[in-house]
Each structure stands twice: as structure tokens, then as C-alpha cells.
Amino acid sequence: MFKIMGLTAKVDNNIILNDFNMEINDGEIHVIMGHNGVGKSTLCKIIMNDENYDILNGKILFNGKNLRDLKTYEIAREGIMLISQNPIAIEGVTNAEVLRTALRETRNDKINIFDFNKKMEEVCDKLKLSRDFIHKDINVGASGGERKKIELLHMAILEPKFIMLDEIDSGLDVDAIKDVASFINEYHKETKCSILIITHHPNIIDYIKPNYVHILDEGHIVKTGDYLLAKQIEKYGFVSTNAMTEDGNHE
Amino acid sequence: MVIMNKLYKDRKVINIIDDNTNLKIEVEKDNMIIINCFFDNIQDMQIDVKQFDDSYLVINYAGFIRENANVNINVDVIGNNNKTVVNTRTISQKNHATFEVKIKANESTQNNDIIEDLKAINEEGTVTFLPVLQVDTKEVNASHFATIGGFDKNELFYLESKGLSTNKAKDILKRSFIENLFSDNFLKMLNDRKEEHE
Numbered sequence A: 001m002f003k004i005m006g007l008t009a010k011v012d013n014n015i016i017l018n019d020f021n022m023e024i025n026d027g028e029i030h031v032i033m034g035h036n037g038v039g040k041s042t043l044c045k046i047i048m049n050d051e052n053y054d055i056l057n058g059k060i061l062f063n064g065k066n067l068r069d070l071k072t073y074e075i076a077r078e079g080i081m082l083i084s085q086n087p088i089a090i091e092g093v094t095n096a097e098v099l100r101t102a103l104r105e106t107r108n109d110k111i112n113i114f115d116f117n118k119k120m121e122e123v124c125d126k127l128k129l130s131r132d133f134i135h136k137d138i139n140v141g142a143s144g145g146e147r148k149k150i151e152l153l154h155m156a157i158l159e160p161k162f163i164m165l166d167e168i169d170s171g172l173d174v175d176a177i178k179d180v181a182s183f184i185n186e187y188h189k190e191t192k193c194s195i196l197i198i199t200h201h202p203n204i205i206d207y208i209k210p211n212y213v214h215i216l217d218e219g220h221i222v223k224t225g226d227y228l229l230a231k232q233i234e235k236y237g238f239v240s241t242n243a244m245t246e247d248g249n250h251e
Numbered sequence B: 001m002v003i004m005n006k007l008y009k010d011r012k013v014i015n016i017i018d019d020n021t022n023l024k025i026e027v028e029k030d031n032m033i034i035i036n037c038f039f040d041n042i043q044d045m046q047i048d049v050k051q052f053d054d055s056y057l058v059i060n061y062a063g064f065i066r067e068n069a070n071v072n073i074n075v076d077v078i079g080n081n082n083k084t085v086v087n088t089r090t091i092s093q094k095n096h097a098t099f100e101v102k103i104k105a106n107e108s109t110q111n112n113d114i115i116e117d118l119k120a121i122n123e124e125g126t127v128t129f130l131p132v133l134q135v136d137t138k139e140v141n142a143s144h145f146a147t148i149g150g151f152d153k154n155e156l157f158y159l160e161s162k163g164l165s166t167n168k169a170k171d172i173l174k175r176s177f178i179e180n181l182f183s184d185n186f187l188k189m190l191n192d193r194k195e196e197h198e
């Protein structure tokens, strides 16, 4: 189980999260929506213990461990993965190298290079991503959509238990959204992982059915509902949706 | 990295690995010379090059600083229409090294292109870059960059968030920092040599 209790955090002396609370049970899919700059990406990076952000208060628990005590790589090794909004490119370091190194370091056992390559190729094919990327530098010369798929390749190899998808749908064309969504659905079905989806468009949740949809505002979740809440937001915007008092609001 | 828009009569590559013997060469008219240097442990060294006309010189100098050292690279551009590129990529692990990279183009020369690009990552050691562009003519296109820094935080965060330990992530970034400078041929030589050692 993943649980955040009373999290208050700042960046550059601005409080971005203020008494933020959230609970995601194993296998659940949650969605967070909220206007630009409200702190969605910040939340994801704080969970990974990015040193740019200061936590003032609160707990972030994953299977009983307080992630605040762990370094970024230790959090990753607990099985948490962030696919960030804008994955960076790293010249001179290939996808294969990072993944091979990560597996060697985390699983102590020797990896069979033949199986490893075969799996990477299969994943690329499923994602409709050129196999060439396997041995190319991380995200170098890759389009916005390709970068998202490359990150999903990393996910398939590293097999995390809790995945944060920060605007995975941005930069994807209509067909790619379907491919990516079915890839994620399949992974979810196979691994029973938990997923946190950050998005501005309910389109992706037409394909990946969430258990809950939350609205983040003023540093914490102000409204929780289901899939229909996302539809309301699309139709009426955040301001009017927040003011509505219909179902879905269990605060 | 370097765009070639001219065919050179002769193209020579000088590869130097862990040999700090001083080097003195001339790049003749219409010739191109690439000097690749890698040092596992950078030591005192001096490289002197004279460039005449319509020539192209590239010096790629990389390695680890573990002991105090002085490296001097002097390029004397005597003629016209030359290109000169000096790149250094060093990682300061201990102690201190000074790199003086001096490129001279005198009064009577024309239409020369000069670039100095000196980069370092400091760990426990330090480095001083002294880029000197001594150009006595306006008929030259010269630029120099010198960057000394630590590791790129975003790159470290990215690699660590895939489960790589901080040290492993740094190792990978150090390797790529140096390797990005060289051609596949030279990298292959470096790798072969490592395997021999093992």
C-alpha cells in the first residue's frame, strides 16, 4: 500500500503541497487532475525524493517504509517508478546500458543477455517503437511521443510495483494513446501494480479505467470521485466542478 | 561535432593513450590532423602545433586528474583559412591540474576559425583552465568556452530513479562525458586496451 499523510513541501520558498493526503491500495489506479502549476509534477518528484524539493512535514509510506528515509535509488529499488512529464535526454548513455546496469545492481543475479535483448525487442514491438532505440542514447533524437514509449520500455524491464505516469498522454497521437494504454493495461493485469496517473485529458481514462479521480488544488486533494468527475472537469472546468456538491465528494 | 565542408589532401589521426611524451608537429597546407589523447592519469605534457594554410586541426584531450600536472597546448596559426579546434574533457579526482591552451594567430593572417572548448567535472580534485586566444587580427573567428562543474543533477536524478546507485550513476556519466569526445575507432582502442589490462 502507498500512503501519504499530512505532506507539506516547498520549492524555492513557495509551499506547493499543504497537508496533502492520499492512499492507494495495491492494484488500484488513481488519477490526479488540477490546473497548470498546482503541484502535480512536484508531488511525483517529491515521492522520488528529488533534492530540489524540501519536505517540511508528513510521511510517505510504501509497504510500511517511510520513503523520506530513503535515497532516490533506494526508492526505485522498492519498486516505485516515475515516468516524468518531460523525460530528459542523456548523451552517451544507451537505454540498454542503463537497464542492464540497473538490473545487475538491483537483482544481484547475473542477467542473461540473450533473454534481456529478446525481451527488449518484444516490448518495442508491442509499443510500436523502433528497436533501434534499444542501443541508442537515452531519449537523444527521440520525439516527445517516442520518449514516452522509451520510458515504458524501461518500465517493462524494471518491473515496478507502483508507477507514476506524469502526463504520459501528452505528445501522443490518437493511435499512440491507444497503444500505450493497452500496454499499460496489460502490465497492470499481469503485475497487479498500483498506478497514479496525472493528466489534463480524460481521453486516456477512457482506455485505462481508474478507481478514483482526484482534484488537486491549494496543495491538497479537494475533491474525489470516479471516472465521471474527469468528464465533469472536461465539460465545466476546475472552478465550477470544485463548486459542485454532487456525488464523488467524500471529504 | 565538427562539420567538414572541404576535402583535405591528407587526413592523419594521431592516437595517444597514456603516453605523455611531448609532441611537436606541423599541419601542412590542405592537410587535416586529428590528435586524440586519453590519460588514465594526466601528467605534465606539452603539445606544440604549427598550422600553415587551408588546414584543419582537431585536438581532443581527455582523462583523469589524480596527480598535480601541467598541460600546455600551443597552436601557432601562421597562414590563412585554417580551422583549429581544441577540446578537453577532464575529471578531477584528486590534486590539481592546470591546462594552458594557447592559440595564436598573428597580424597578417586571414579567415581562420578557432574554437577552444574546455570542460571538466570536479570530484575531489580541481582543475584550472587558462584559455588564451592571442589573435592580433580582426580577420579571425575565435571563440572559447570553459566549464567546470559537478555532475548534472537532472541526469543523476534520472539514472538514480531507475535504481542505479549514486556511484554507479556517476561512473556512467563520467564515462559518457569522456567518450562523447571521441570517435568509435579511438574508443575501440581504449576498450581493447582495458581488456588487455584485465
Ligand SMILES: Nc1ncnc2c1ncn2[C@@H]1O[C@H](COP(=O)(O)OP(=O)(O)OP(=O)(O)O)[C@@H](O)[C@H]1O
Pocket (backbone or CB within 6 Å): A011, A012, A016, A034, A035, A036, A037, A038, A039, A040, A041, A042, A043, A052, A085
Ligand atoms: N525545481 C523547481 N524550481 C522552482 N520552482 C519549481 C520547481 N518545480 C516546480 N516549481 C514550481 O512549483 C509549482 C508547481 O509546479 P508543477 O510542475 O508541480 O506543476 P504541475 O501541476 O505539474 O503543472 P502542469 O500541469 O503545468 O504540468 C509551479 O509554480 C512551478 O513553477
Ligand SMILES: [Mg+2]
Pocket (backbone or CB within 6 Å): A040, A041, A042, A085, A166
Ligand atoms: Mg506537471
